Amino acid sequence: MASVRFFGSALVIAVAMAAATATVVPVGPASAGGPATHAPTQTVSPTHAPPPVAPTPPAAVTTPEPTLQPPKFVAVPRDERAPAPPPATGPTGAGKVMYLSFDDGPHPAWTPKILDLLGQHGAHATFFQIGSEAAQYPTIAARVRSGGNAVGNHTWDHRDLTALPAEGVAAQVTRTTAVIGATRCTRPPMGLTNPAVVAALGRQGQRQQMWDIDTRDWQRPGAARIVDTVVGQARSGAVILMHDGGGDRSQTVDALAQLLPRLTRAGWRLEAIPGC
Ligand SMILES: [Zn+2]
Numbered sequence: 001m002a003s004v005r006f007f008g009s010a011l012v013i014a015v016a017m018a019a020a021t022a023t024v025v026p027v028g029p030a031s032a033g034g035p036a037t038h039a040p041t042q043t044v045s046p047t048h049a050p051p052p053v054a055p056t057p058p059a060a061v062t063t064p065e066p067t068l069q070p071p072k073f074v075a076v077p078r079d080e081r082a083p084a085p086p087p088a089t090g091p092t093g094a095g096k097v098m099y100l101s102f103d104d105g106p107h108p109a110w111t112p113k114i115l116d117l118l119g120q121h122g123a124h125a126t127f128f129q130i131g132s133e134a135a136q137y138p139t140i141a142a143r144v145r146s147g148g149n150a151v152g153n154h155t156w157d158h159r160d161l162t163a164l165p166a167e168g169v170a171a172q173v174t175r176t177t178a179v180i181g182a183t184r185c186t187r188p189p190m191g192l193t194n195p196a197v198v199a200a201l202g203r204q205g206q207r208q209q210m211w212d213i214d215t216r217d218w219q220r221p222g223a224a225r226i227v228d229t230v231v232g233q234a235r236s237g238a239v240i241l242m243h244d245g246g247g248d249r250s251q252t253v254d255a256l257a258q259l260l261p262r263l264t265r266a267g268w269r270l271e272a273i274p275g276c
Contacts, residue, residue: 110253150276153176186209
């Protein structure tokens with residue numbers, strides 16, 4: 001595990017360095033709608049400073065990545081970033097309630113499956129959507145809301161907000177809100193945050209919403225492992241991090257199919273994060 005943690009830390013540093021040296025280009029209307037806007041969510045990596053608008057995106061714009069390599073943009077766990085924000089919500093009413101959350105969607109394959117499962121078990125969740133993805137799949141984005149789930153902002157193109165000036169953070173939020181609808185919660189991509197980001201989000205009426213239980217589902221550890229992580233760390237008020245986009249999320253779906261009946265049988269309620 002030490003080597004894994006070291007790799008994770010090195011990755012964090014590499015990402016931060018790459019981002020710090022990147023030229024900041026404001027999100028502009030020229031990138032609206034086109035496939036190029038999708039590219040950053042697929043290509044941000046420690047070895048490539050994220051181009052806001054890739055002039056020649058790879059062909060795989062709408063297909064999930066074909067390989068087993070995890071998307072590098074989710075490779076940064078919060079606990080290796082400083083400073084960690086205060087955990088989540090103080091749920092009102094408490095009791096045995098937890099809050100599922102799904103990042104990086106909406107996705108045409110995985111999001112509907114997750115919505116079906118939630119509906120079958122009377123559960124709700126919060127979906128932190130990427131604006132450019134929601135723009136591509138508006139009907140799925142709308143279905144998320146219509147099912148009584150909550151929606152959060154996950155920026156327009158999955159940017160490292162710590163690498164943006166305050167105006168850039170604001171642009172990421174407002175452009176996404178225009179597509180996904182109003183929300184009071186933003187989750188910084190990759191968990192990359194700092195006090196300036198928190199302040200910039202606050203000026204946009206956004207609360208930074210992190211998580212308490214990281215399933216690391218993006219690493220595809222197997223559905224059983226994802227289940228064990230949640231069950232093993234379950235506690236009242238916990239926000240659970242999973243992903244409905246950004247790659248092959250079949251393990252996430254499989255894990256959810258096991259988790260929902262198991263948690264509800266044990267008396268847990270799964271609700272949307274309050275106040276988002
Ligand atoms: Zn993300």
